[in-house]
Structures are given as C-alpha cells and as structure tokens.
Amino acid sequence: MFTGSKNWTLALVVFTALALVVLAGERPLAQQSSESESAQDKSRARRTSDTQKPEPSPSPTPRLKDELPQDSDEVVRVETNLTSIFFTAADKNKRFISTLKKEDLRVLEDGQAQEIFTFQQNIDLPLSAAILIDCSASEERTLPDEKAAARSFLEAVLRPGKDEAAIVSFTGEVTLEQGFTGSIERLRSAIDRVEFVPPAGYIGGGIVVGGTPPISGTNQALAGSTAIWDAVWATSKELLQDSADNARRAIILLTDGEDTISQVKMHEAIERAQKADALIYTIGIGDSYNFGVNEGALRKIAEQTGGRAYFPHSERELREAFAQIQRDLREQYLVAYSPLNKARDGSYRRIQIEITNPELRKQLKLNYRPGYFAKTPGAGTPSKK
Numbered sequence: 281m282f283t284g285s286k287n288w289t290l291a292l293v294v295f296t297a298l299a300l301v302v303l304a305g306e307r308p309l310a311q312q313s314s315e316s317e318s319a320q321d322k323s324r325a326r327r328t329s330d331t332q333k334p335e336p337s338p339s340p341t342p343r344l345k346d347e348l349p350q351d352s353d354e355v356v357r358v359e360t361n362l363t364s365i366f367f368t369a370a371d372k373n374k375r376f377i378s379t380l381k382k383e384d385l386r387v388l389e390d391g392q393a394q395e396i397f398t399f400q401q402n403i404d405l406p407l408s409a410a411i412l413i414d415c416s417a418s419e420e421r422t423l424p425d426e427k428a429a430a431r432s433f434l435e436a437v438l439r440p441g442k443d444e445a446a447i448v449s450f451t452g453e454v455t456l457e458q459g460f461t462g463s464i465e466r467l468r469s470a471i472d473r474v475e476f477v478p479p480a481g482y483i484g485g486g487i488v489v490g491g492t493p494p495i496s497g498t499n500q501a502l503a504g505s506t507a508i509w510d511a512v513w514a515t516s517k518e519l520l521q522d523s524a525d526n527a528r529r530a531i532i533l534l535t536d537g538e539d540t541i542s543q544v545k546m547h548e549a550i551e552r553a554q555k556a557d558a559l560i561y562t563i564g565i566g567d568s569y570n571f572g573v574n575e576g577a578l579r580k581i582a583e584q585t586g587g588r589a590y591f592p593h594s595e596r597e598l599r600e601a602f603a604q605i606q607r608d609l610r611e612q613y614l615v616a617y618s619p620l621n622k623a624r625d626g627s628y629r630r631i632q633i634e635i636t637n638p639e640l641r642k643q644l645k646l647n648y649r650p651g652y653f654a655k656t657p658g659a660g661t662p663s664k665k
Contacts, residue, residue, distance in 0.1 A: 362397060363389075364616045366528060366559070366586065367633055367648035368608055376611040377644055384640055388632040389619055398616035407443040407530065407609060408460060408523040410515050413474050414535035416451045416506040418571040420476045425595045426534050426565060427471050433532070433602040434467050437609065444527075446519055449474045452505035452541045454514050460523065508535050509542035509549040512581070516549070516556040528612070529558040530587070532605060536566030537574030546577060550584045555653050559587040561605045565598065586649030608647075619654075626656040 365387070369377040382399035411430050415423060434445055440462060447457040447470035458470030512531065520529045531553065539546070553560055562578040575591060582589040588608065590601035615633065630651045635641040 361618050361622070362616045363619055363629075363652060364398075364557075364614060365631060365633065365648055365652075366612045366614055367646050368612055369644050369646050371643055371645075376607060378611055380613065380635075380640075380644075384635055384637045385615065386634050386636055387615060387617055388634065389617075389621065389629050391630075391632075392620055394617040394620060396615055396617050398614065400614040405614070406527040407437065407439075408445075408520060408527040409437070409443070409530045409532060409609075410446045410448055410519055411471075412448045412450065412511050412515060412531060412533045412535070413471075414451075414506060414508065414566070415449050415474055415476050417476070417478070418506070418536045418538065418566040419534075420478075421567050422565050423474070423476055425598055426563075427474060429595075429598050429602050430532075430534070431468055431471055432599065433606060435464060437606050438462060438464060438467075444523075446515075447471055447474070448511060448515055448519075450507055450511040451477075452507050454507065454511045456519075460519065505541040506535070506539055507542040508533070508537065508539040509544050509546050512549040512560065513544045513552045516552040516558055520553075520558045521556040528609065529556060530605075530609065531558050531560045532602075533560060533562045533578075533581075534565060535562070535578075536571055537562070537564055537576075537578040538566075538571060539577075546581065550581055551653075553581075553585050554649065554651070557649075557652070558585060559649065560585040561587040561608070562589045563598070563601050564589065564591040584650065586647065588647065621654075624655050624657050627654050628652070629654055 369380055371377055378401055380401070382396055385396070385399075387394045387396055411434075413419075413423075413426060413430070419426065437443065438445060442462070444460040444462045445467055446460045447467060449455045449457055457473055458466055461467065512533065515531060520531070523529060542549075544552075560582050562582045564573040564575055564578045566573055573591060575589070578591075579589040588605070590597075590604065592598040592601050619629065621629065628651055631648070633646050633648055635644060635646070
C-alpha cells in the first residue's frame, strides 16, 4: 500500500515538472507573430535601401564603415607585413607578355634586394574601379562619346559578384554619382546622369557673355571651372581607401588635364592615390581646339601611380584606350615581399622591379608604381568580407 502510494506520488511530481517545462518554452502566438513581422520589416527595409538611387553630394563620402560595431561580422581586421606590387610586362609592340617567371625578376626597395614571397600571373583578384568624368565646358563636345565608352568598358570588365565600380563627376566641385556597386544597371544610370551644365551666359566654345547674373556667384564659379586634383584626392581618400584590402584599385580619369580651381596640389593628389594603392589611368580628351590637353600633367599622375596615359583623337581611339586598360587590368602580375626595413614610419619607399634574364631585359618593359608609403602604427584598415 505505501509502496504504491509512493510510486503514484512520484509519477505526479514528474508529470507536473514536465508540464512546467513545456509551458515555459512556449510563447504567446501574438508575440511570435510580432517578432516574425519585425524581422520581415527589417528585411524589406534593407532591400528598399539597396534599390534607392544615391543623391549627388558635394564630394564622395566614406562608405560608412564607422557605423559597423567593432565586433561585427561585416568587418575583418587584416594586418600584414607584406608589400604587394602589381605590374604588367609588354614587348616593343606593346603586346602583353604573360610568360614571366619568378626567377626572371628581382625586387629592390630603396636599393636593397628583397625576398619574393608571392609571384602570380594573370591574377584573379577582385577589382574596385572608380571612373572620374570631367563634365566642364572643355568636355562639352566629347562627353557623349566618353559616356558611351565608359558604359562599354564596365560591361566588359565587371564580373558579377566579384568586381565593383563607382562613378564620380566633377567640374569645380566633385559629385559622387554612384558609390561602389557591382550592379551594371545602377552604373549605367549614374553615367546617364552625368551631363554638362552650362554656366549663365555660356554660348559655346568656352565663351561666356554678359547676361542674367547667377543666383550664386560661388556656384557660377564652380560650374565654370575644373577641380581635377580635388576629384582624384577625394576619390582616393574617401572611396578607394575603404575598399577591400585584397582588391585591385584603379581610377580611370577622363579629362583634358587643365585644373583651374583645386584646393589640393597635383603632388598631393598623387600621394593620396599612392597611399590608397590605386593605379590611375588617364584619358586625355576634350575640346583640343578651344582648350587643349595638358599631356604632361596626365602622364605624370599616371606614371607616378603605375597606370598609363592615353590621348585619343577619335571615338575609335577612345574605345581602344578603354580596351587597352581592360587588358592591362587582366594581364597583371602580382609580386609580394616582406620589406627588410620593418620601420612603420610612414616614409616613402622606392621600388624597382628588374628583369634578371638579359635576353628578356632587352625585349620587355615593365609598368608598375615606383613606390609606396610605409604603414604607421595602428594603421590597420578594416576590409569587407
């Protein structure tokens, strides 16, 4: 009798405990529904923001990396002591050569030979490219051709899910038409928005006559001027420097090279591009009859960053220039080494890549950036996954 009573009591206790556990694990249906709807709303909000077209701004703006928490999965802290250099090799007929080997080269930094850790041919790294379009009066006649060639270039170069591009226009001020995206549709729309807006009294050919005074004298001055170096500096500092660390970075600059109002100097723009590890490809184009093209300035900024300069005189040559840039980006080599100079002092280090094979040395020309700025303490840059 007592044994049976004890067993019944024990069963009752176990049943009651199980019931409490089940009830504790359940939540009211209304709460579950509310949380589900909240998650859906957040998802919809993200998709909606992704499809909104960015409004033009006075200058390119950072990609809001500071809004991400330090421990967010969206940020990867990358710290490396390797210095990476991209270069191309071409023969005397400007044909790209893709048969070089590690043994054919040696790398020097400030005159000291360095041990090569990585050597890759036809590298397949992601590409972050910014197209800068001068839409001042000197580009009025050629702007439609420039836009068409830029669209064709992006359609040919960008690989879905891997590469990204941004569109920047400039006169006396710099406007971010489209931040980095892999969407060809958005990039086409951004290029379509780029247009020449004549200042008050403009009658063509760079001539402005007296007429209705502008509402803002400052805006009028900006509309009738060109800030090339400001555009390069802002793009390097606020766009490319925040792109992924493992990406190839390039600026394609379409302009006549005549800067009239930049707040920064050309050498400062070059330095900022070098710090962002950005190659600059310049396409010197514009109304050469009324304005001319500053070939010297465009060659210098290209050579100092490891890019090339092109000076097309027709629509066909313009498209050929873009095709050459495309091949340049696809036929690059990557060489990486750990500098013997370990000082993180921000100093400029000069680089030489020499061909050790005597026969190849006579036939080939290497194109690469001539130097870089050493990192400084705490200069690690977060990169996107």
